[in-house]
Amino acid sequence: xxxxxxxxxxxxxxxSLITGFHGxxxxxxxxxxxxxxxxKPKREVIFDSDLISPISSTYMGRLVTPYEVFRRDLxxxxxxEAPPYKDSEVEFFRAIGEWVIQSGFKEVALVGGLDSSxxxxxxxxxxxxxxxxxxxxxxxxxxxxxxxxxxxxxxxxLLNYFEARDFPAFAILAYASTERMDPxxxxxxxxxxxxxxxxxxxxxxxxxxxxxxxxELQKAxxxxxxxxxxxxx
Numbered sequence: 745x746x747x748x749x750x751x752x753x754x755x756x757x758x759x760s761l762i763t764g765f766h767g768x769x770x771x772x773x774x775x776x777x778x779x780x781x782x783x784k785p786k787r788e789v790i791f792d793s794d795l796i797s798p799i800s801s802t803y804m805g806r807l808v809t810p811y812e813v814f815r816r817d818l819x820x821x822x823x824x825e826a827p828p829y830k831d832s833e834v835e836f837f838r839a840i841g842e843w844v845i846q847s848g849f850k851e852v853a854l855v856g857g858l859d860s861s862x863x864x865x866x867x868x869x870x871x872x873x874x875x876x877x878x879x880x881x882x883x884x885x886x887x888x889x890x891x892x893x894x895x896x897x898x899x900x901x902l903l904n905y906f907e908a909r910d911f912p913a914f915a916i917l918a919y920a921s922t923e924r925m926d927p928x929x930x931x932x933x934x935x936x937x938x939x940x941x942x943x944x945x946x947x948x949x950x951x952x953x954x955x956x957x958x959x960e961l962q963k964a965x966x967x968x969x970x971x972x973x974x975x976x977x
Contacts (some may be wrong), residue, residue, distance in 0.1 A: 745794045747839035754788055756820055757848035761813075762937060763822035765898045768857025769920025772899070774930040774950075775855045776823050779937070782945060785814035785821060793839075795832040799825065819941055820849070824898075837898050841905035851877065852906065852913040853940070855933050856899040857920035858889075868932040873914035874907045882939045889917060928954035 762779065764772020791811035801808045810825045828836040844852060858870055870889040873879065879886065889895070895903065899915050906913040916936050920929035931950035938945035 745792070746835060747795075747843060748792045749843060750790050750792065755848050756815070759815065759818045759820045759849050760851050760853060760941065761820045761822060761844060761849050762853045762855065763824065764855030764933075765824050766827065767897055767899070768859060768922055769918070769924070769926030769929045771857035771918050771920045771926060771929045771933055772855040773824065774925065774927065775933045775937070776821055778930060778934055778947075778950065779821055779945070780814055780823060783816050783819070783821075783943065785816035785819070787812055788815045788820070789813035791840075793828070793836065795828040795836045797826045797829065801825075819943070827898075833898065834901055837901040838905050841902050841909070841911075845906075845909055845911055850912070852902070852911070853937060854899045854902055854913065854915040855937070856895070856897070856915055856917050857922075857926065857929055858893075858917040859922050860919040860926075860929075861922070862890075862893065863919045867919075868929075869916055869918040869936060871914055871916055872903065874903060874910075874912060876906075876910050877912035877914050879914070882936065883914065886936075924957065926954070927951070927957065 762776065764776045766773045789812065790809050791813075793811075796810050799810055808825065812823050814821045814823065822840075827833065867887055869886070871879070871883055871886045872889045872895060895915065895917070903913060903915060916933050918929040918933040920926035927950040931947040931954065934945050934947050934950070
């Protein structure tokens with residue numbers, strides 16, 4: 745069983761879907777978690793699959809399964825707690841993509857991290873999108889990912905599948921640290937999505953988390969400098 749949705753007959757006609765995954769800076773994963781926390785959507789679908797890791801947890805007294813879809817009005821969010829089994833990623837996310845198309849969604853917004861060492865200006869993100877998607881709202885002026893920069897993982901699998909299926913989808917790729925979780929990148933992605941879809945999004949906790957991490961890194965760096973050494977070369 746590659747993928748089965750419970751209940752099987754839920755429709756999302758006219759809805760937009762947001763999702764993100766573990767990757768650079770954990771940007772996509774934490775964007776989804778933050779949006780669920782602030783928007784308080786209702787859980788609509790649980791996925792089951794032979795390719796999903798056998799894990800579960802609890803949150804505020806409710807069981808949390810690895811793959812769940814939430815909805816508030818015309819906005820839906822796919823939460824991914826763990827990757828599928830190794831070597832099954834392409835097959836599994838193609839099945840997710842087909843479920844999205846068959847369920848009546850009008851577009852998909854994917855969120856990922858982009859190696860911050862590639863940044864050469866003061867922008868905070870890049871976008872990539874399928875031929876069927878036409879940028880609008882804030883994304884009309886957004887910078888497109890430069891030629892020959894490679895997208896990998898579930899975001900790439902879904903973009904490729906939606907391109908082949910002539911379905912509108914776009915990716916927000918926020919510049920993030922490749923070495924740690926990056927709440928600042930998550931905050932940027934959340935702000936872009938909130939402007940695009942027109943909802944309120946408080947990112948103060950994300951910014952505070954970023955400041956704490958950055959402060960601790962600065963302290964660690966300072967301690968690593970031996971007495972008498974200059975920090976300049």
